[in-house]
Amino acid sequence: MSLDLFSAFIIGLLGSGHCLAMCGGITTMLTSAIKPTHLARAKNTSPGDIPVTVNLAPSNCSPATSRLNLVFFYHIGRIASYCLIGAIVGFTGSIAAKNIGVPIAGLRLLAAVFLILLGLYIGQWLLWLNRIESLGKGLWGFISPLAKHVIPVDNSKKALGLGALWGWLPCGLVYSTLTWALASGSSLTGAAIMLFFGLGTLPALVALSLGIGSIKKLLVNHIFRKIMAISLIGYGCYSFIVAYQLMF
DSSP states (O other), X not given: OOHHHHHHHHHHHHTHHHHHHHTHHHHHXXXXXXXTTOEEEOOSOOTTOOOOEEEOOOTTSOHHHHHHHHHHHHHHHHHHHHHHHHHXXXXXXXXXXXXXXXXXXXXXXXXXXXXXXXXXXXXXXXXTXXXXXXXXXXXXXXXXXXXXXXXXXXXXHHHHHHHHHHTTSOOHHHHHHHHHHHHHTOHHHHHHHHHHHHHHXXXXXXXXXXXXXXXXXXXXXXXXXXXXXXXXXXXXXXXXHHHHXXXX
16 A cells, blocks of 8 residues: 555544544434434534435335445445545646646645644644635535435435535545645546545444444544644654655
């Protein structure tokens, strides 16, 4: 596994506490009340989220089967969207490097800066990424109405569709990782980086889906969040130094 892919996985893993705030409401909604003909309304959604009412299981499905199917297809859709965005951004980076002459090392410097900002954001010391997230609200406003075609989420296809839509939700964690995809200078590598990032976010969100409350409790713990934040800042500083040496 290349360093970039490993880094993307670690970013997803360390930043997954933030994922609980952004996607945790949807994940919990998909699994918290799986009973025949039971209706559940999404809770704990972030500002800008769509309240979703879900008809969570046809009568011929067991609760366990419905839970696993919905969670599986939701995350497949979400990560697939990450890969698509990563491919687009990676292609953009390649165009910038080949046609405009932007050095790849310069893009890596940018990626390192965003990683430092992400650490500061997760540690709640500097919230500049909130401004970056706001840049995606226009696109999200265009995409989010499509959710009406996949709700109520009462089958795997709709769960896949909801995940694919949610992958475009404005998120500082995602945007920070996309700068690594940009610096890759390749659509294929950009997609792979976002794939590994998505895989890194899975442990926290799947644990939440399966009711493993201890994982959520750990990830939202104040001290643990600070440790994660400092780790990201440290790795960002290291990446900045390496990129700076390559550039100069």
